[in-house]
Amino acid sequence: MRCVRCRAELYQTNSAGVDSAVAVAISALVLLLLSNVYPLVALQLNGSVRTTTLIGAALGLYRQGYASIAALVLLTTVLIPLFQILSLLYVLLPLRLNRRAPGQNELFRALTHLRPWAMPEVFMLGALVALVKLAALAEVIPGIALFSYGALMLALSGLASITPTEQFWKWVEGSRA
Amino acid sequence: MTTFVMGRTLGLLVCGHCRATVRGIGSRALCPRCGAPIHPRRPHSVATTAALLVSAAVLYVPANLLPVMHTHTFFSDDDDTIMSGVIALLHEGSWPLALLVFVASIVVPLLKLLAMGWLLFAVVRQSPGNALQRSKLFRLVEFIGRWSMLDVYAIALLVSLVQIRSLANIHAGLGALAFGAVVVLTMLAAQSFDERLLWDIPSDG
Numbered sequence: 001m002r003c004v005r006c007r008a009e010l011y012q013t014n015s016a017g018v019d020s021a022v023a024v025a026i027s028a029l030v031l032l033l034l035s036n037v038y039p040l041v042a043l044q045l046n047g048s049v050r051t052t053t054l055i056g057a058a059l060g061l062y063r064q065g066y067a068s069i070a071a072l073v074l075l076t077t078v079l080i081p082l083f084q085i086l087s088l089l090y091v092l093l094p095l096r097l098n099r100r101a102p103g104q105n106e107l108f109r110a111l112t113h114l115r116p117w118a119m120p121e122v123f124m125l126g127a128l129v130a131l132v133k134l135a136a137l138a139e140v141i142p143g144i145a146l147f148s149y150g151a152l153m154l155a156l157s158g159l160a161s162i163t164p165t166e167q168f169w170k171w172v173e174g175s176r177a
Numbered sequence: 178m179t180t181f182v183m184g185r186t187l188g189l190l191v192c193g194h195c196r197a198t199v200r201g202i203g204s205r206a207l208c209p210r211c212g213a214p215i216h217p218r219r220p221h222s223v224a225t226t227a228a229l230l231v232s233a234a235v236l237y238v239p240a241n242l243l244p245v246m247h248t249h250t251f252f253s254d255d256d257d258t259i260m261s262g263v264i265a266l267l268h269e270g271s272w273p274l275a276l277l278v279f280v281a282s283i284v285v286p287l288l289k290l291l292a293m294g295w296l297l298f299a300v301v302r303q304s305p306g307n308a309l310q311r312s313k314l315f316r317l318v319e320f321i322g323r324w325s326m327l328d329v330y331a332i333a334l335l336v337s338l339v340q341i342r343s344l345a346n347i348h349a350g351l352g353a354l355a356f357g358a359v360v361v362l363t364m365l366a367a368q369s370f371d372e373r374l375l376w377d378i379p380s381d382g
Contacts, residue, residue, distance in 0.1 A: 005181050007313070008312070040334070041334070043339065043341075045341050046341075048341055051338075060333060060337025060338075061336055061349055068358075072357055073330065073333045105211050109211065116323055117364075119326055122330065125327050125330075126327040126330025126333075129266070131334075132266070133269070134339070166196055169195045169197070169210060
């Protein structure tokens with residue numbers, strides 16, 4: 001449904017229920033966990049191997065004195081997605097039982113504001129650029145986390161399309177009865 | 178032709194967060210459904226957006242002139258700016274990636290600064306124009322903004338991976354700091370701009 005004047009999307013409708021949202025959120029949580037446990041990429045040069053993880057990428061910047069960009073990287077790749085997934089579960093699980101989580105409204109508003117700041121898809125492209133640059137220098141071996149983070153990217157965009165803001169408030173109003 | 182009525186003429190407001198339609202209420206009202214503050218137009222939208230945009234424009238200069246990365250290898254020492262990084266990718270033969278980085282890191286930030294500046298100017302001067310086109314431009318800017326973070330992530334990965342004794346080391350440069358700030362500031366500028374202001378400009382006709 002689009003506005004007849006400015007053609008902006010007025011609202012999205014979908015048939016997915018709270019259960020599908022919870023299922024996708026749990027998968028996303030598992031994928032995010034995997035992405036932080038396993039190495040992202042390994043670099044092999046003259047017999048020495050170096051690996052890095054998601055948090056390691058932020059840590060590298062921090063160690064060189066760039067705490068603010070390190071924080072930006074950590075927030076947009078790990079912490080904001082984690083907050084999104086956890087707070088969505090916190091709000092949706094009670095909703096399934098026709099209850100309301102304390103602080104539900106404030107949490108969901110924060111979630112909506114933070115949505116553009118979770119950037120797994122941008123990170124994946126950035127990783128591609130870095131790997132191409134490194135391939136000229138040394139042997140690059142993609143790690144498990146690279147794949148699980150790619151899957152997380154899909155899960156998060158799926159989650160966003162199942163839980164548009166309007167849909168969430170419809171669920172809230174439906175559970176009042 | 179489809180017709181429309183503006184909520185304001187009916188004394189209706191729409192909640193900026195949950196999109197509930199609320200019957201006309203005074204200032205400082207809260208949405209009865211989600212509790213978010215409701216305003217006919219976001220307060221101080223023009224001033225906030227302008228402040229963020231000017232800061233971003235100032236930092237755009239060091240972001241492009243200062244090196245974002247310093248590469249030390251056994252054979253050479255190189256400083257890379259954003260543009261020289263693009264050229265390096267081009268020399269390595271991956272022109273699709275070079276084009277991608279060029280668009281995400283150079284075209285997008287510049288487009289955001291120019292487009293947002295132009296839209297703000299139109300609102301402040303109340304200069305009549307095609308509101309639909311302006312609105313679409315704003316939504317484009319809002320949508321593509323985050324993709325400029327691409328280079329920041331690439332730098333973060335390179336910095337943390339390439340620390341192999343004296344053989345090869347990569348260090349981040351001050352340009353990366355300025356560049357990251359430009360991305361964040363322009364994103365915040367787009368978020369604080371109230372798109373409806375574009376439609377409040379009286380048209381010529």
